[in-house]
Amino acid sequence: MNRSKRQMFDVVIVGAGPSGAVAAALLQRRSLSVLVLEKQQFPRFSIGESLLPHCMDFLDQADMLAAVQAAGFQFKNGAAFRLGENSESFDFSDKSCTGWNSTFQVERARFDQILADEAAAQGVEIRYxxxxxSFHSTAGKARLGVENAAGEIYQVGARFVLDASGFGRVLARLLDLEQASDFVPRTSIFTHVTDNIDAPWYDRNKILVHVDPAQRDIWYWLIPFAGGRASIGVIAPSAQLADMPGDDLSRLRRLLAQTPAKSELLANAEYDSPVASIEGYACNVTRLYGDNYALLGNAGEFLDPVFSSGVTIALKSASLAAEVVTRQLTGSQPDWELEYARPLKKGVETFREFVAAWYDGRLQDIIFSSGKSEDVRRMICSVLAGYAWDEHNPYVQKPARLNTLAELCRAH
Ligand SMILES: Cc1cc2nc3c(=O)[nH]c(=O)nc-3n(C[C@H](O)[C@H](O)[C@H](O)COP(=O)(O)OP(=O)(O)OC[C@H]3O[C@@H](n4cnc5c(N)ncnc54)[C@H](O)[C@@H]3O)c2cc1C
Structure with missing residues (x-):
């Protein structure tokens, strides 16, 4: 190990994914010294490829937007849903709130590399x-044990630590903060394909979600990338997949065959990339902050992929935490509950109710109903665009309003 390397920082960030990179850039710009420690070598594969328009606000804040816009990623302006003969398509320009109407669908290996490179260009040190x-905290200071690429252990000190380790869940494990999610365990199987889709109705500018007509808690995503490639995947209850024999590819293809509209669309797809699965992806923690630390993004909680909210929540957490850490390290005594956990949870709770309503059928009934008013459609569209913290939206103020709306749609 290079002993001359600096080993004391204002902030150490664990993980160089989207939340880590954006938090690092925001803190660096506030003249704090920042070190990012990343377990893997970038570029590396990550799932989570469909962004929401609200992400663009945080990329802009971190001065990373121009680099993302210049990268040639697939343009995205909405979300489309299909269930048998029923279909519904939301264009983000129809949303009720102000804000971005479009974003991108991104191969995460390249997207995450761009964000990390942008943070490094702004002066952040990243050690891949x-x-x-290990993590130990004493008054005003944290010490981290770090294993470098050569297998050597060394110590790094920080006035504050942000855990942005995603499913690594570093502090949740080390500090025993793990809490089971309220959602039933679900499994995802996914891959990248050369899609060869030539259906004239197919809109490459939207994520396409197909619901399994025989079992509505199974659904499939199709996330088009630039250059004729796409991410495809399925979500199904883990209990059901546990009994399904075969490797991930054969299980994915067998499930796809259950939804003819989806398998027809992908009839000419070339399965030319590794297939992977994640079991029981939903997770939570007992607390999002403590002495000299806070948890960002998936290192705190992950709900479900159905509304592509993961990166948006991760970036929102980075933006909020950067503000509060800065206040703490410049002499204020911020209230982490009031200034970080509660504001973050506002939008998380909106998405939580949307996810619950998707799986219990309320939201599917709303989405596929022609009975919802144009105003309601625009409010739902705002949440689908990621603006889940906008308290002007009645479905953000009180997400349980979906109950009444579902009843109205069912009665229509
Ligand atoms: C099946 C599935 C589909 C999804 N689809 C979408 C989608 O379409 N859109 C969307 O927005 N989200 C989606 N998500 C969620 C998305 O993947 C995450 O929310 C997002 O990547 C979280 O970002 P992050 O910065 O918190 O963590 P990550 O992106 O996971 O980054 C964490 C980083 O920490 C590093 N790390 C881990 N352990 C350590 C350690 N011990 N030391 C140092 N570094 C460490 C990792 O190597 C990694 O680079 C999906 C999730 C799943 C499971």
Whole structure:
């Protein structure tokens, strides 16, 4: 190990994914010294490829938007849903709130690399292949044990630590903060394909979600990328997949065959990439902050992929936390509950109710109903665009309003 390397920082961030990179850039711009420790070598694969328009606000804040816009990613302006003969398509320009009407669908290996490179260009030090092994906090200071690429353990000190380790869930594990999610365990199987889709109705500018007509808690995503490639995947209850024999590819193809509209669309797809699965992806923690630390993005909670909210929540957490850490390290005594956990949870709770309503059928009935008013459609569209913190939206103020709306749509 290079002993001359600096080992004391204002802020150490664990993980260089979207939440880590954006938090790092925001803190660096506030003249704090920032070190990012990343377990893997970038570029590396990550799932989570369909962004929501609200992401653009945070990329802009971190001065990373121009680099993302210049990268040639697939343009995205909405979300389309299909269930048998029923279909519904939301264009983000129809949303009720102000804000971005479009975003991108991104191969995460390249997207995450761009964000990390942008943070580094702004002065952040990033150490790849450096993994956190321990965490200790005493008054005003945290110490992290780090294993470098050579397998050596060294210590890094920080006035504050942000855990942006995603499913690594570093502090949740080390500090025993793990809490089971309220959602039933679900499994995802996914891959990238050369899609060869030539259906004239197919809109490459939207994520396409197909619901399994025989079992409505199974659904499939199709996330088009630039250059004729796409991410495809399925979500199904883990209990059901546990009994399904075969490798991930054969299980994915067998499930796809259950939804003819989807399998027809992908009839000419070339399965030319590794297939992977994640079991029981939903997770939570008992607390989002503590002495000299806070948890960002998936290192805190992950709900479900159905509304592509993961990166948006991760970036929102980075933006909020950067503000509060800065106040703490410049002499204020911020209230992490009031200034970080509660504001973050506002939007998370909106998405939580949308996810619950998707799986219990309320939201599917709303989405596929012609009985909803144009105003309601625009409010739902705002949440689908990621503006889940906009309290002017009645479905953000009180997400349980979906109950009444579903009843109205069913009665229509
Ligand atoms: C099946 C599925 C589909 C999804 N689809 C979408 C989607 O379409 N759109 C969307 O917005 N979200 C989606 N998500 C969610 C999305 O993947 C995450 O919400 C998002 O990547 C979280 O970003 P993050 O910055 O918190 O963590 P990550 O992007 O996971 O980054 C964490 C980083 O921390 C590093 N790390 C881990 N452990 C350590 C350690 N010990 N030391 C140092 N570094 C460490 C990792 O190597 C990684 O680079 C999906 C999730 C799943 C499971």
């Amino acid at each position: 292949r450096n993994s956190i092994t």
